Amino acid sequence: MDDLYRDYILDHYKQPRNFGELEPHDLEALEHNPLCGDELGVHIRVCDERIVDLRFQGHGCAISQAAASIASEELKGMTLAEVEQLDADWMIDLLGIPVSATRRKCALLNLKVVRGAVTGDHAWPT
Amino acid sequence: MPSVAESTLGVRADFPIFAGRPDERPLIYLDSGATSQKPQVVIDALAGHLRDHNANVHRGVYPLAQEADAAFESARAQIAAFTGATPQTTIFTKNVTEAINLVAYSWGRANIGPGDAVLITQMEHHANIVPWQVLCRERGATLRYLEVDDRGELSLSALDAELARGDVRLVAFAHVSNVLGTINPVAEMTARVRAAGAVSLVDGAQAVPQMAVDVEQIGADFYGWTGHKALGPMGIGVLHGRGEILQEMEPFLTGGDMIASVDFQSATWNELPWKFEAGTPMVAEAVGLGAAVDYLSALGMDRVREHERSLTAYMLEGLARVPDLRVVGPPEADGRGALASFTIGGLHPHDVAELVSRSGVCIRAGHHCAQPLMRCLGVGATARASVGVYNDRSDIDALIDALLAAREVFALDAP
Numbered sequence: 139m140d141d142l143y144r145d146y147i148l149d150h151y152k153q154p155r156n157f158g159e160l161e162p163h164d165l166e167a168l169e170h171n172p173l174c175g176d177e178l179g180v181h182i183r184v185c186d187e188r189i190v191d192l193r194f195q196g197h198g199c200a201i202s203q204a205a206a207s208i209a210s211e212e213l214k215g216m217t218l219a220e221v222e223q224l225d226a227d228w229m230i231d232l233l234g235i236p237v238s239a240t241r242r243k244c245a246l247l248n249l250k251v252v253r254g255a256v257t258g259d260h261a262w263p264t
Numbered sequence: 265m266p267s268v269a270e271s272t273l274g275v276r277a278d279f280p281i282f283a284g285r286p287d288e289r290p291l292i293y294l295d296s297g298a299t300s301q302k303p304q305v306v307i308d309a310l311a312g313h314l315r316d317h318n319a320n321v322h323r324g325v326y327p328l329a330q331e332a333d334a335a336f337e338s339a340r341a342q343i344a345a346f347t348g349a350t351p352q353t354t355i356f357t358k359n360v361t362e363a364i365n366l367v368a369y370s371w372g373r374a375n376i377g378p379g380d381a382v383l384i385t386q387m388e389h390h391a392n393i394v395p396w397q398v399l400c401r402e403r404g405a406t407l408r409y410l411e412v413d414d415r416g417e418l419s420l421s422a423l424d425a426e427l428a429r430g431d432v433r434l435v436a437f438a439h440v441s442n443v444l445g446t447i448n449p450v451a452e453m454t455a456r457v458r459a460a461g462a463v464s465l466v467d468g469a470q471a472v473p474q475m476a477v478d479v480e481q482i483g484a485d486f487y488g489w490t491g492h493k494a495l496g497p498m499g500i501g502v503l504h505g506r507g508e509i510l511q512e513m514e515p516f517l518t519g520g521d522m523i524a525s526v527d528f529q530s531a532t533w534n535e536l537p538w539k540f541e542a543g544t545p546m547v548a549e550a551v552g553l554g555a556a557v558d559y560l561s562a563l564g565m566d567r568v569r570e571h572e573r574s575l576t577a578y579m580l581e582g583l584a585r586v587p588d589l590r591v592v593g594p595p596e597a598d599g600r601g602a603l604a605s606f607t608i609g610g611l612h613p614h615d616v617a618e619l620v621s622r623s624g625v626c627i628r629a630g631h632h633c634a635q636p637l638m639r640c641l642g643v644g645a646t647a648r649a650s651v652g653v654y655n656d657r658s659d660i661d662a663l664i665d666a667l668l669a670a671r672e673v674f675a676l677d678a679p
């Protein structure tokens with residue numbers, strides 16, 4: 139089997155969880171991957187400082203879509219304070235595949251957009 | 265002479281990178297549109313200059329400095345002859361991006377004002393968009409775009425209509441598109457621009473490496489290109505300009521070498537082409553590019569074009585066998601340069617490029633520095649395979665096999 143394109147990655151890519159619009163929502167953001175111009179947006183519903191629901195929108199490569207899909211399942215239920223603490227390692231570990239330097243931004247785009255929505259910080263996660 | 269039908273120039277052995285890869289995988293290099301590989305003669309010229317003839321240019325009286333001077337200026341003469349230009353009007357820049365910026369700053373800031381328009385096309389590389397955006401914003405001018413049609417081509421009547429509006433001062437366009445591959449009718453276009461009293465700039469980055477280019481015949485006021493795509497080193501580009509216009513222009517960068525004399529408060533400018541070459545230039549790179557154009561001349565640019573045209577035709581046939589693959593740009597190899605950009609349904613271009621790289625196939629994926637064009641095409645990104653003098657049919661076969669295998673990894677044909 140392929141190292142990068144594992145079955146669960148392809149599964150999340152082909153059937154992404156928590157994709158679409160979320161109306162009404164409390165937080166939103168939109169970010170680009172400069173490598174390919176892909177866009178990823180997020181809608182987040184918050185209750186008591188906690189993410190109760192979220193949806194991603196956009197399209198991208200298998201890595202970026204699968205990363206967003208996998209992360210979405212973890213992000214639901216997290217407090218905003220917890221989201222603020224998330225870093226690049228959290229996402230890469232969660233993804234569980236060897237991500238090369240050039241594809242790193244693909245994997246991190248979803249965390250960038252979520253952190254952007256929650257904290258207003260639009261820097262790439264480190 | 266190798267038969268054209270086999271689509272090979274038989275020169276791969278001239279390029280040491282193909283023999284020198286550390287891993288076992290063969291190098292199937294299909295990214296010459298991004299940068300070309302370098303033949304041994306270029307590597308030798310570059311190293312030989314640094315080893316045997318290095319001194320600063322323009323000022324030395326001792327023999328070594330004179331050798332460096334002679335090497336630099338004879339490279340300029342070789343390069344000018346290759347593109348049908350004169351040495352006086354052949355300016356060295358870092359790359360074509362700098363060549364375009366030179367025109368945008370030196371010519372643009374003196375000649376574009378409020379109410380004027382700059383016309384470019386939807387198929388431009390960012391290098392031929394952003395300098396004009398900045399110029400127009402700064403000077404209160406407008407930037408307009410010529411449309412690309414469904415075949416990936418420009419329309420001469422649309423150009424006429426734009427020019428008839430009377431406000432266009434400069435028209436800038438690619439000779440060959442780096443995404444669509446379209447070969448634009450540059451001589452017809454520059455003649456129309458001239459007749460309308462406007463100035464033309466042609467971005468020859470993709471054209472010079474793959475076809476015979478004669479800037480005199482093309483008739484552009486400015487023609488820029490970049491050395492690293494034409495078998496030369498990175499760090500050297502060329503701007504050819506019309507002598508009368510270059511004479512009138514103020515310098516771009518200022519400092520040493522570009523002056524005639526410097527007083528406490530003012531300076532006068534050196535003559536062409538040195539007026540536009542401030543500071544110590546890229547001498548070894550110029551020598552390397554000189555060797556590159558000699559190598560290409562010896563192959564013969566018409567042969568290079570015929571080789572790459574027929575290989576591109578072979579590639580288009582192969583790509584047509586891949587399910588759900590869509591090629592953008594002109595449908596026939598005759599009207600296109602040596603590349604094909606494509607998308608595959610259900611597969612993102614980055615995943616395509618990553619998967620084919622497992623078989624040693626190097627292609628590019630992304631927006632190819634042409635985001636406005638991507639928007640017009642309605643795609644976020646494409647994969648692009650481009651061929652060079654060293655490629656042959658075996659490279660294309662490897663690409664097609666790798667693409668079919670990539671679809672299998674994603675199980676695209678599974679029920």
Ligand SMILES: Cc1ncc(COP(=O)(O)O)c(C=O)c1O
Pocket residue numbers: 297298359360361362389391392438440441442467469470490633
């Ligand atoms: C059509 C075109 N214009 C401009 C450029 C920019 O070339 P450089 O980065 O060498 O300035 C390229 C290369 O990517 C190109 O293909």
